[in-house]
Amino acid sequence: MRYKSRLLVSLIAVSLALAGCGGGGGQRSPSGNTSGGALDRSAELRLATNAFGTSFDPHLSRNFATDVPWDFPIYDRLLSFADNKLEPMLAESWELADDRRTLTMKLRSGVTFHDGTPFDAEAVAANITRGKELDGSTVARVFALIDSVQTPDAGTVVFNLNGDGSLLPYSLADIPGAMISPAAFDGNVAQQPVGAGPYKLVSSTSDSATYERFDGYWAPDRAKVAKITYRSIPDDNARFNALRTGQLDVMQLPATIFQQAQELETRGQAKIERALGSAVIGILLNTKHPQLSDERVRRALNLAVNREAINDGLMEGECVPALQPFTAASVGNDPALDSQIRYDQAEARRLLAEAGVTNLVLRTNVVGVSPYTEIAQAVQAQLAEVGITLELTNVPGGEARAEWRKGGWDAFSALITAGVDPALTLSTSYLATDAVGGPASPELTALVDESAQFAIGSPERASAMQKISGHLTGSPTHIMVCAPQFGWLTGTNVQVEPGAFYSYSYIFDPTRLGITS
CATH class of the missing domain: 3.10.105.10 (Dipeptide-binding Protein; Domain 3)
Known part of the structure; x- marks a missing residue:
């Protein structure tokens, strides 16, 4: 086509x-x-x-590739990518309109962030807004493709796009698609990150980070170990x-x-x-x-x-x-x-x-x-x-x-x-x-x-x-x-x-x- x-x-x-x-x-x-x-x-x-990651705040990541291993334990993304194909994550399904100007996602229910905040369509919309408007945002150019986000119900988000959205799902499977708890926006996300991933950050230094399993994670089998220690x-x-x-x-x-x-x-x-x-x-x-x-x-x-x-x-x-x-x-x-x-x-x-x-x-x-x-x-x-x-x-x-x-x-x-x-x-x-x-x-x-x-x-x-x-x-x-x-x-x-x-x-x-x- x-x-x-x-x-x-x-x-x-x-x-x-x-x-x-x-x-x-x-x-x-x-x-x-x-x-x-x-x-x-x-x-x-x-x-x-x-190399050490550049930031625990995915909206301030200066190097997506470097930051993936440091951030992925903390943050689930809307989609995931493995075996050379996109997979569901916080979004259970997604559909790109025939004109490639609208991307609709159906969200997973029953998910909470590490601080107990519910994950829903409003949380997705809040993340997109923050990523577009945050001073120094490194995902703003990715989100520039998104004109607006509609939330017809708690489990549905509709991205209205100003261009071809064929590649946007790939971005939402990477650092830009990481979901932060909106309740954490007023804090220092870079030092106290709050995501919906299988692990919580418990400590970090200039060249190391320690994570522990999040007991409230929606897919407990995915947290295969109790603790992760990551070093540069x-x-x-x-x-x-x-x-x-x-x-x-x-x-x-x-x-x-x-x-x-x-x-x-x-x-x-x-x-x-x-x-x-x-x-x-x-x-x-x-x-x-x-x-x-x-x-x-x-x-x-x-x-x-x-x-x-x-x-x-x-x-x-x-x-x-x-x-x-x-x-x-x-x-x-x-x-x-x-x-x-x-x-x-x-x-x-x-x-x-x-x-x-x-x-x-x-x-x-x-x-x-x-x-x-x-x-x-x-x-x-x-x-x-x-x-x-x-x-x-x-x-x-x-x-x-x-x-x-x-x-x-x-x-x-x-x-x-x-x-x-x-x-x-x-x-x-x-x-x-x-x-x-x-x-x-x-x-x-x-x-x-x-x-x-x-x-x-x-x-x-x-x-x-x-x-x-x-x-x-x-x-x-x-x-x-x-x-x-x-x-x-x-x-x-x-x-x-x-x-x-x-x-x-x-x-x-x-x-x-x-x-x-």
């Missing part, structure tokens, strides 16, 4: 849905660890990643040693220590979950920079990067060299484009000379965690060989993307954010939000607008996305490096429910993990 596109209203409005330091779209890890033994519902689940451990080896010595049950597993993790798994002392994601590690470029606005310069930068050397030397072969924006895990990937990956310093120098560029210096914001720092240093050395200087500044992982979006940097070494749908990838990284220089060309905008005429899931749309991938391969807007294999390492007594791990990022839903006896 075809429909008229309103691209910059509908796509950009939901572009923050899965954006973040580690965000990206893709399939969930297809396997689930099913360790023997019964679930120990009195157990403590101990987890660690490389930026050093990869320290994090690995903590799991190896039994101090952790689950850890984010970077490619840089994947071989060590495999050895642990071979000895039967741990288990690995991994999958190719839909996001690419690279260097985002600010095309407002006078010299970066020249396509020849951006092509030269891509030609000067030796992706194979980075993959083999830094990433233990776990980061697939990439030039196109969509990986093999995403709609829009064109395998034929992989043959265009080139490392050609001579051609890079020729293009720079043709563009009249000498002594180019790029102030570069670097996500200050592995592997972004190591990759940025490798690219820095390679670009120096063609006369380009990257001045690298490490920024804490939870803050780096928000700092980039202020627009004062020339480049940003990070994950080129992907969403569960390629339209979200394009909107976030190439048209708005992370594209601080704006769309690089009218041709790109026209191609994206053309793709939006086709229904999600249609062959025509997939073909249109491949055309976009081809355009961005030949006319790059960022320096593409490689598509990482994302992984997690768990103890042998960890039970993994399907959908627990997001293959496109170093994030996971702790409520889908349990400990066996």
Whole structure:
């Protein structure tokens, strides 16, 4: 089915849905660890990643991907997302009108927030209003698509939209869809969060959080452990040693220590979950920079990067060299484009000379965690060989993307954010939000607008996305490096429910993990 596109209203409005330091779209890890033994519902689940969450207030989240594991235990969303499909959560059903301008949801009854406040249609409407109007709200652009919310009864909400709402349900399954108790609005939600999720936050520090089971939760079987302790451990080896010595049950597993993790798994002392994601590690470029606005310069930068050397030397072969924006895990990937990956310093120098560029210096914001720092240093050395200087500044992982979006940097070494749908990838990284220089060309905008005429899931749309991938391969807007294999390492007594791990990022839903006896 075809429909008229309103691209910059509908796509950009939901572009923050899965954006973040580690965000990206893709399939969930297809396997689930099913360790023997019964679930120990009195157990403590101990987890660690490389970055602390930015806020316990979902309306002030500065990095959705980073905040997911910290916030999901506290907050149920209107919808959930697992096994590459939307699922009911606080909304039992949802229906998008044929004109895609009205989204109706039927809500779950008998749900209460942690403070005893009932969850109903008025609570949903209050959350949307707060998200639109709160000073500093980071979900306001998502909710800008929503003109008004009707509450015909306590169990029904109707979102009246000003654009195409096809992707809005995906946003409502992520941080923007997290429901806060309206009774908590006048307090400090960021420090004293009140949700309707399976766990309550009982304490937090600058790098850890402790949660305990909420006995009044509407689906008690979902709270698989009595307590969750979540830590930020930026050093990869320290994090690995903590799991190896039994101090952790689950850890984010970077490619840089994947071989060590495999050895642990071979000895039967741990288990690995991994999958190719839909996001690419690279260097985002600010095309407002006078010299970066020249396509020849951006092509030269891509030609000067030796992706194979980075993959083999830094990433233990776990980061697939990439030039196109969509990986093999995403709609829009064109395998034929992989043959265009080139490392050609001579051609890079020729293009720079043709563009009249000498002594180019790029102030570069670097996500200050592995592997972004190591990759940025490798690219820095390679670009120096063609006369380009990257001045690298490490920024804490939870803050780096928000700092980039202020627009004062020339480049940003990070994950080129992907969403569960390629339209979200394009909107976030190439048209708005992370594209601080704006769309690089009218041709790109026209191609994206053309793709939006086709229904999600249609062959025509997939073909249109491949055309976009081809355009961005030949006319790059960022320096593409490689598509990482994302992984997690768990103890042998960890039970993994399907959908627990997001293959496109170093994030996971702790409520889908349990400990066996």
